[in-house]
Amino acid sequence: MKNITKSVIALFAVLALSCSVEDVEDRPVIEGIDTPELVAPENDKSYILLEENADNVAERFVWTKATYAGNVEIGYKLLMDVKGGDFTDAIELGRTSGATQIEVSVRTLNQAVIELGGTPDELGSYDIKVVSSLAGIEKMMSETPLTILVNAYTGLIPYEFTDWYFVGDATVAGWNNNNKNQPLFRSGTNPNLYQFTGFFKAGEFKLISTPGQWAPMFGKGDNGAIVARPTEADPDPSNFAIATEGYYTFTMNTETLKYTLVAYDAAAAATFTTVGIIGDSTPQGWDASTALTQSTFNSHIWSLDVLPLNDGKAKFRANNAWDVNWGGNTAFSAFPNNGTSGGDLPVAKSKYKIYFNDLDGSYLMIPNQE
Template sequence: MKNIYKIVIAFVSVLFLSCNADAVDNRPVLEKISGSEMTLPATGKAFVLTEANAANAADKFVWTPAEYSYDVVVNYTLMMDKKGGDFSNPQVLATTTDVTEASVLVKNLNQAAIALGAVPGTASQYDIKVKWSVAGTESIVAQNTLTISVTAYTGLVPYPYTDWYLVGDATVAGWNNNNGNQPLFRSGTNSNLYKFTGYFKAGYFKVISKLGNWAPMYGGSGGSLVYRATEADSDPASINIATAGYYTFSINVQNLTYTLVPYDASSATVHSTIGLIGSSRTGTDAGWGEDTDMTKSTFDAHKWTLTLSLFDGEAKFRANNTWDVNWGGDKAFSGYPANGTGSGNIPVVRSKYKVYFNDLDGSYLMIPNQQ
């Protein structure tokens, strides 16, 4: 009797697998019928952009829909590159879903041109293409290219702040004034206050504001800062780190004071990955679905950097591509605990940024107008 049951079960299993295989074989195969192509604006159109019209639409860009053998959702990306470029690292002007047109603002077209090396006030030519994708398939880049001329304006983001960088044998840069120097994090509520919590070697350090230059500079001793305005002025004393370790260094450039106190980092988590996430990454809320990973310092495992172009939007930082550990802020450009950081989203305006992040306390610095 047992053998009969085994035979019946085996027969049913084979029949089930056969039916499933037939179901897989009979599924419709998605085939591309026609690709998407740019149609507007007319190729050769010239755009002379002005800052006064930054918030206006430069033009409407239109493309034909990509068609498939059955109805699917198609995601489109409108891209711009230098004339003759290979679109391996294009500027993204817009993203849409099942929509085959996008109005591009003057400021966004201008920033794309600046990011691609435009000289303000000089006409340059750029290629426009669209790429599209369907869930489960690779993106396809259109064959046809639309070429436009763009005369850009400077497009610099107003940034009325001074950044201060560590230099000295106690720091990551050594006594090199342009060697990946670690900046201090500026308060989001008082631009005279700066703070940095991190690792120092035994040695000495000062702070400089212009990479590649030895002035302006601050040095000092005993809690008092000494300012050096030009390289012709006397060189101030260096601040001493007697024992290697983690410290919090704070300065007040209005009162000319500083503090340097030990920091216990023994229980701090060393994260394997930290990423920047948010609508500023793509210009849409889709940017909240994926991180752009930052680069971890080999000198201090709690310091992270990233250079990238961002859109108008919001941003946060998170660890390990999940929301279990994340950091935010409510002030643009920079903040540290109780002075700009918090659980909110960091406001971002479109520009290319050098981003610095400290996972010990959530401090961030986002310097715009990068080349």
Template sequence: MKKLRLLFIAFIALLSFTACTEDDDFTFTAKPDPDGINFMNTPAETYTLSAANSNNLAERFVWNEVDFDVQTPVNYELQASTEENFSSYDVLGDITQTNLAVTVGQMLELAEEAGLDNDPETEALNTGNVYFKVRAYVGANAGNVVAQTSEILMVSVTLPEETGDVIELKRELYLVGDATAAGWNNNNNNTPLFRDAENDDLYYFEGRFAGGADVQGFKLLESLGNWQPQWGLNEGVATSSEDLDNDPQAFTVSNDAYYSFTINVADGTYSFDEVDASASATYESIGIIGDSTPAGWDADTDMTQSEFNPHIWYTKDFVFNDGEFKFRANDAWDVSWGIALAAISGETNLGGENITATPGTYSIWFNDLDGRFLLIPQVAE
């Protein structure tokens, strides 16, 4: 009887081991996504590439999320080639996100691989095409991989003759605080101040501040996503945390109203005065138009209107080519803004001259109260 009991126990153990082994061998079966994978971004008509702007953002490639019906992260591989058949290619990124920033420098490398140059003394062309596609996959590259690949996206690139136009990165100042659109968030599409076209230490802003008894006010940041350096007040003088070795106090705001704010960071002087903006026009749309823009002189590229302040307009990752541009309201020429001389920031005039564009990718801000604009060169992350 004892032997029978031992044999029964051994049989149960064998069954348990077999069940465990079968569980360990269980795998999910990946299935292709019936919707496939496709690029969501629309490329510019052509990308003007200059070595001086190598760190600037050329294009952020965006694609849809792919569902392989398995509980495992999906990897995305952005590929670039100088050949439409992708007989050879470079992998620009292997990530789990559904977007990837490509710099002017990376585009230039592809253009040079394609035999393009900007030397007028050679027979090589300075305009041509490069190609992109994105591959989604699960599994190890060595085997057991299920993958899908997008259609090929053709991109036109131009290497202009060098004219000396260089995008200079300058100090920016961004509003932060509970009196501002961003609140106390250092990376919430914070509205910038508008730098003077001739004096890099002088900044302006005319617009709404949400003041009140329970409001702390606002400060200024030099870099989105970073609290240092920050600008504020110390004993009535505008100063930065770098000069104080600690954080300055906030600028206080008495009322929820429109103010004119000017600050000179070189000497710490500033002015902050309430203004009456009730008679100022409010526009349904403001756009950028010109032969330097994606739609040329045929159509505007509309900007986004601030929900906090209807007189502030902005757009991100905007690509300028060689040429000129203006701002105009309501998709018509009744109200437009231009300037006699090109500037990274400055004050436009109603009906003024076309503004000369320096090729590159920018975040653009416009204030229809005083006509000031700001072009912030975008550097890929």
């Protein structure tokens, strides 16, 4: 099908600022002629996606070759939107250089449905289009969408851990149980072991596992013990006390029901202008960091409410440079000697709430966020 509007682009993708108007006008031009059009699979094909098949190929999408007025290498992107969508917020299913087909995995197709607001376990309609481009500039989109019907699963990745949060006037949230409460960092090698090193005001605190709820809870017992409050009908345990504001390390083990609270000397700790997350799982790959937000209560704590990450690796680094960086060898969470390392963190595709502590490299990445 002929492209109604023939576009003109310069052969060079990037123009130097010093180029003159005459230089631009003298350059050869390339015209887009035929748009790529999907030819497989058949229209209105249905897919029932199963989580156990996540790594399998869901479909091979095939399209006709786009043509331009010149012998050029063409790049393609396969996009998906809700039925009748205008593709301004479409999800990319994959891209190629030269080839006119892409295999899309069950996981990728399922994640696209979830990100487009699809309801798991319900059949939904989605449109697929192909975009061709030269050097990422000249784009032609297929005019007629291919419609598919998809029954997706939840798309949640396995996360069989309990997170614990501070509440109390010694902490950033005060006695509000749903006020951006600071979580503890969980060991990467022992899921029952938690630790946090940071600033506390003079005051008291407890631990809750669900923001907005007062139970389950842990409070202070005798002789280094923690006391559980499984439900709100159970007795309220005593508070942990901070006599003098400053930096402390709090550690607890929910299996042995023991805790420690010791002073931490942060006087010589480095301070950083920025801390970000970087890696092939992050939005900017290994080229640039995605900045985290610094806490106004404790300048060594950094966080992000929701960040979509892909399958891959990640690290944390300071000041957008590599001279100070932190890694880990366990997914989701770790603190020193319990999963942190100089290596790359393993990341599974999901949307994460991220916490990082530059005092010791502790990290917590909670998946399956909205």
